[in-house]
Amino acid sequence: MLGDDHILPVVLINILGLAGIVIWHLQGCNRPTGRLIVQILFFAGMSLVLYLGGIAPHQPDEPYAEGLAAMLSKSARILWWTHLAWTIIGLLHIYVRLNRKPREAHLILDMAVAAIYLGVALSVMGFVFGLPVATLVTTSGVVALILGLALQNTLGDVFSGIALTLGKAYSIGDWVQLSDGTAGRVTETNWRSTNLLTGLNNIVVLPNSLLAKQSLTSLSRPDESHLLTLSLRFAAGQRPRIIEGAMRSVLDASTRIVKDPPPAVALKTIDATAIEVELQFRVASLATGVSAMNELIDLIHDRCDASALALALPA
Template identity: 90%
Template sequence: MFGDDHTIPLVLINVLGLAGIVIWHIQGCERPTGRLTVQILFFAGMSLVLYLGGIAPHQPDDAYAEGLTALLSKSARILWWTHLAWTVIGFIHIYVRLNRKPQEAHLILDMAVAAIYLGVALSVMGFVFGLPIATLVTTSGVVALILGLALQNTLGDVFSGIALTLGKAYAIGDWVQLSDGTAGRVTETNWRSTNLLTGLNNIVVLPNSLLAKQSLTSLSRPDESHLITLGVRFTAGQRPRIVEGAMRSVLEASTRIVKEPPPAVALKGIDAKAIEVELQFRVASLATGTSARNEIIDLIHDRCEASGLSLAEPA
């Protein structure tokens, strides 16, 4: 369509590429769908001009070694590869948003974006500037080996974070408890660490490599409800059946515990001094556990006064 002269298509590609960058920035981060639409339209337009002009972006343009046309040729190819990277990254961002897991997947997303930019950078150096990609990759491998040895601990945290993300051991907002006793709500995960908000309203920063080595209990799965047990001792002179009925009425009177599944009263044991009872009940979330336990203890005190039940001394 354009004949053998590539000047016009090269100018068009540069104009489209620069206009796409300007409009892409005008869209803003708040409109990811609009940004992706702009990226697709301008990338498609640039690709169409390349095709009609008979220009291959993956091949160096030896016909123009110097002058303005050579500059236009290189800039057009750089812009095309850049828009290709942005279009692919835009699709990945939309995919993550549609799955409604932008925070959980940001480690994998960052790796994908880094891989795309690295591939585009190597493509530009090889296809646009004609540099030997094999030599660059070999040199990059040596540099990566040196950096890997120098950053062993940091890389351990990074890959542990990736493994934890892929394994879906937890999600942002989950309550978790570690084997060392640390417990809290997951507020942030990044390349190097995971942040937990404890019940004391403190932030605990755990390196991902340390987190990966511990057994982890999720207190938010399969749901947020949490089982609480409360042991009570009554003097042995009272009938266990009466004690059980009194404690069951305590659980029924509570307004801060979950009624489905129903709470239970377990008679754990009896001896010459005491009847041991365990109250088993669930709360809507771990955050409401303390207030629910306080209410149950207060109700036990009132029920003991009303029924004439006597508490036994500690074992």
């Protein structure tokens, strides 16, 4: 059995480990800083007891250890490795919060958490139970190969999601438009798909592998403002200079378009029947585009009546 000088530290480590789990759950998910403090304190206490008791968590029990003492020793080492994983994960979460990383960074964070748990699981099997880790890794590699072949599409979505996240092609809240015409605001990204909220208030779920194969236009970068145009046709018998001045006054009177950079009036073409004019202006976001366009059409109607300007028939 374990020496008597090791029994007390082993029991104390088990008590600290279980108490830390209970208090960690009582903190709740809404207090990540409090949880991290609890994790660090209990992990530090367990590590101190291990050091003072001369117990190495990376070494299996002596061959003569058996019975209740061996079970307590193994549980103490398992709890220590578990608290080590939780402490590292807690530090990663706090790092992401303090640096105000984008919300989609949770994909990379999930990968790190999975790697930490995998490393701790292998450490427990090798250091606590004395299992041949190399054999387990080889066996798990064969199993991973079989699963990879069976889950090719899902894994394609996963790795495409990672590539899109690292490439920072978009962020949560961005308006994007795809080459197939799909457009909407990014509301969620996860391991398998990206959700877009369209202008019709529908959620479009796009697999990440499909999204990675299309060209993507960000309508929110470098800012949310967006260029719109409105084409008009005036009767050819009127002076282009007068038409241009009237349309400039319309743009100046609008309260729903962006004035910096200033809007422009472009005289596009002239023929025997019509003068084609294009109003070029920016709106603060795509969400205000419809209301701005409606306001401009109303102002154009009033200005044409006031200036006796006649619109031409459609081409």
